[in-house]
Amino acid sequence: MQMLADVTTPEIEDVEAIISAKDVSVFYGDKQALNNVNLDIPANQITSLIGPSGCGKSTFLRCLNRMNDTVFGCRVEGNITLDGQDIYAPEVDEVLLRARVGMVFQKPNPFPKSIYDNVAYGPRIHGLTRDKDELDEVVLTSLEKAGLLKEVKDRLNATGTGLSGGQQQRLCIARALAVQPDIILMDEPCSALDPIATARIEELIEELRENYTIIIVTHSMQQAARISQKTAFFHMGEIVEVGDTEQLFTNPRDDRTQGYITGRFG
Amino acid sequence: MSFLPLVLVLLAMCTFGYWYGSRRAMAQTDSSVRRVAVRPHQFGLYVAIWGLVPPVFLIVLWGLFQEFGSSLGPALFDQIRTIVFPVVTLLVAAGGLYVSIQKINPALKVRKTIETAVYGVLILASTLSVLTTVGIVFSLLFETIQFFDKVPLSEFFLGLEWSPQTALRADQVGSSGAFGAIPLFAGTMLITLIAMMVAVPLGLFSAVYMTEYATDRFRAIVKPILEILAGIPTVVYGFFAALTVGVFFRDVGSAIGLDVVSESALAAGVVMGMMIIPFISSLSDDIIMAVPQSLRDGSYGLGATRSETVMKVILPAALPGIVGAVLLAVSRAIGETMIVVMAAGFAANLTANPLEAVTTVTVQIVGLLVGDQEFDSAKTLAAFALALVLFVITLSLNVIALIVVRKYREKYD
Numbered sequence: 001m002q003m004l005a006d007v008t009t010p011e012i013e014d015v016e017a018i019i020s021a022k023d024v025s026v027f028y029g030d031k032q033a034l035n036n037v038n039l040d041i042p043a044n045q046i047t048s049l050i051g052p053s054g055c056g057k058s059t060f061l062r063c064l065n066r067m068n069d070t071v072f073g074c075r076v077e078g079n080i081t082l083d084g085q086d087i088y089a090p091e092v093d094e095v096l097l098r099a100r101v102g103m104v105f106q107k108p109n110p111f112p113k114s115i116y117d118n119v120a121y122g123p124r125i126h127g128l129t130r131d132k133d134e135l136d137e138v139v140l141t142s143l144e145k146a147g148l149l150k151e152v153k154d155r156l157n158a159t160g161t162g163l164s165g166g167q168q169q170r171l172c173i174a175r176a177l178a179v180q181p182d183i184i185l186m187d188e189p190c191s192a193l194d195p196i197a198t199a200r201i202e203e204l205i206e207e208l209r210e211n212y213t214i215i216i217v218t219h220s221m222q223q224a225a226r227i228s229q230k231t232a233f234f235h236m237g238e239i240v241e242v243g244d245t246e247q248l249f250t251n252p253r254d255d256r257t258q259g260y261i262t263g264r265f266g
Numbered sequence: 267m268s269f270l271p272l273v274l275v276l277l278a279m280c281t282f283g284y285w286y287g288s289r290r291a292m293a294q295t296d297s298s299v300r301r302v303a304v305r306p307h308q309f310g311l312y313v314a315i316w317g318l319v320p321p322v323f324l325i326v327l328w329g330l331f332q333e334f335g336s337s338l339g340p341a342l343f344d345q346i347r348t349i350v351f352p353v354v355t356l357l358v359a360a361g362g363l364y365v366s367i368q369k370i371n372p373a374l375k376v377r378k379t380i381e382t383a384v385y386g387v388l389i390l391a392s393t394l395s396v397l398t399t400v401g402i403v404f405s406l407l408f409e410t411i412q413f414f415d416k417v418p419l420s421e422f423f424l425g426l427e428w429s430p431q432t433a434l435r436a437d438q439v440g441s442s443g444a445f446g447a448i449p450l451f452a453g454t455m456l457i458t459l460i461a462m463m464v465a466v467p468l469g470l471f472s473a474v475y476m477t478e479y480a481t482d483r484f485r486a487i488v489k490p491i492l493e494i495l496a497g498i499p500t501v502v503y504g505f506f507a508a509l510t511v512g513v514f515f516r517d518v519g520s521a522i523g524l525d526v527v528s529e530s531a532l533a534a535g536v537v538m539g540m541m542i543i544p545f546i547s548s549l550s551d552d553i554i555m556a557v558p559q560s561l562r563d564g565s566y567g568l569g570a571t572r573s574e575t576v577m578k579v580i581l582p583a584a585l586p587g588i589v590g591a592v593l594l595a596v597s598r599a600i601g602e603t604m605i606v607v608m609a610a611g612f613a614a615n616l617t618a619n620p621l622e623a624v625t626t627v628t629v630q631i632v633g634l635l636v637g638d639q640e641f642d643s644a645k646t647l648a649a650f651a652l653a654l655v656l657f658v659i660t661l662s663l664n665v666i667a668l669i670v671v672r673k674y675r676e677k678y679d
Contacts, residue, residue, distance in 0.1 A: 067567060070563075072482060095570070096569065098568065098569035099568070102568070105560060105564065109560035109561055109563065110564075111561060111579055112583050121570075122568040122569065125568070125569070125570050125574050126569060175564075175568065179569060
């Protein structure tokens with residue numbers, strides 16, 4: 001917290017932190033992937049995590065919905081709270097946590113099912129809707145919010161894997177939205193897409209910001225600069241610098257940040 | 267000269283050709299240093315190929331035309347066989363060696379010749395295995411046609427009674443023979459059905475456990491143990507079925523007031539199912555592993571539990587492949603012989619009751635051909651007809667399975 005207090009800009013301090021990570025360390029077997037990471041995620045903003053490959057930014061992201069639990073031999077230490085509640089507390093059901101903290105992956109991964117069934121998957125397993133009409137409603141609004149409805153409304157029964165890469169990724173976002181999460185984690189959501197599809201997704205992320213808190217891992221510093229309000233720079237399993245995006249990119253405090261954003265390493 | 271010494275002499279000549287060719291080439295490469303593309307031993311191989319291929323071709327021709335040769339009269343044929351043929355063969359070999367040794371020079375495209383020879387050997391190997399299959403089918407086909415000269419098609423395919431004993435003497439009573447194959451195929455289907463009811467759930471569930479739940483270390487230990495089941499000879503399963511499982515079912519049956527014969531379809535089917543478990547589990551294991559991790563992540567990321575992910579994402583995605591695996595297992599079960607010979611018996615009952623004794627196609631084939639038989643009686647020929655029908659059934663199952671599996675493979679590539 002000490003470190004955070006030093007670097008956070010006044011603009012961000014105004015916003016309440018929805019997620020707060022304190023001294024988080026992650027180990028894969030004997031290998032330490034994260035070392036004492038502290039980060040506050042402001043609500044209804046876009047926070048981007050940048051850094052060279054293997055710096056731990058994806059690992060940190062996967063701590064926030066306990067996806068690391070599914071990795072054998074992975075151990076998480078420290079404290080992560082969501083709305084003040086410790087998400088690693090024994091009484092927390094990680095299945096319900098993941099419904100609140102949605103995730104979109106690097107490679108679009110629609111299920112080999114119809115477009116409709118892809119979006120309806122979450123509501124069905126969580127029993128969010130009472131009848132077919134309600135489910136239809138949820139599916140359509142989710143597709144609408146993900147900006148995909150216009151393109152697919154005539155072929156909701158077509159298979160989701162038949163869409164283009166960018167459409168598949170928006171389908172995955174729609175699928176995440178259908179569970180009505182508060183927070184959406186995005187792990188390099190545009191890295192498998194062409195520039196036009198990337199622009200669509202970025203536009204969509206900015207629209208979603210109104211209703212959701214978004215945390216995005218990205219390799220593209222331009223992307224981080226374009227869409228996020230807050231940026232954290234990871235290096236060798238630690239957070240080197242975190243702050244207001246504009247400040248971090250124009251006036252970094254740390255030499256390593258300076259080096260990374262100007263392309264001297266990474 | 268008989269065949270074996272002829273072959274030995276041939277091999278010796280080619281070994282010499284190899285050695286001499288290598289040496290000669292070595293001597294030549296010394297004098298022309300700039301040619302290093304072909305190594306001496308490849309010249310040796312070149313010579314050996316020329317020494318071996320023409321005589322082998324001759325030997326094969328000889329084998330094919332032996333029957334024609336015997337029509338020339340025994341004395342003449344014997345002379346050709348013992349003197350003319352070996353001499354001609356060895357002369358051809360020597361000629362091949364001589365010509366190829368003469369041709370050795372650094373500019374010779376030796377590697378191309380070796381490549382052609384390798385190509386030829388590979389083609390030959392695959393052709394032989396295909397021809398074997400064709401040969402088996404034809405031998406079945408001819409005997410089957412003979413069988414249907416004696417027994418009408420309608421009796422075989424529609425008859426409900428199977429008792430293949432034919433009369434030894436004309437005045438014998440009640441042994442005219444009945445060749446209705448329906449009880450046999452019904453028995454086969456019953457036992458296969460029981461086997462699949464045991465093997466599919468157990469095999470599939472163990473594959474799901476191994477791929478989705480077990481830790482890597484557990485998997486590394488238990489998977490090979492499961493596969494040991496596949497290495498047990500079927501005859502061992504056979505007496506396990508006959509002496510342990512059959513008796514156990516009979517005792518349990520009598521304890522609860524059911525009449526179970528000790529050679530029941532149930533015992534044979536259950537043990538056959540146990541035999542097939544590793545078959546299904548290791549095939550499904552591979553298929554489930556091939557479902558991309560990203561689909562699992564996607565499902566977990568939406569808050570699905572492990573079993574929801576398995577039921578709603580992984581198994582549907584893997585289903586075509588699993589169906590293919592099950593079909594392969596079915597054809598395995600239909601063709602299985604030893605377990606049913608030992609555990610199910612020979613009584614051709616037409617029944618759907620698994621507690622009674624039934625018999626299968628394979629068991630009857632064994633029964634028909636064991637012991638001294640005349641090879642033109644309807645009884646013996648019936649075995650070929652049964653085998654052909656069985657072959658057609660398992661072949662079509664395999665073809666369907668392969669098509670299904672291939673279709674599934676395209677999906678993730």
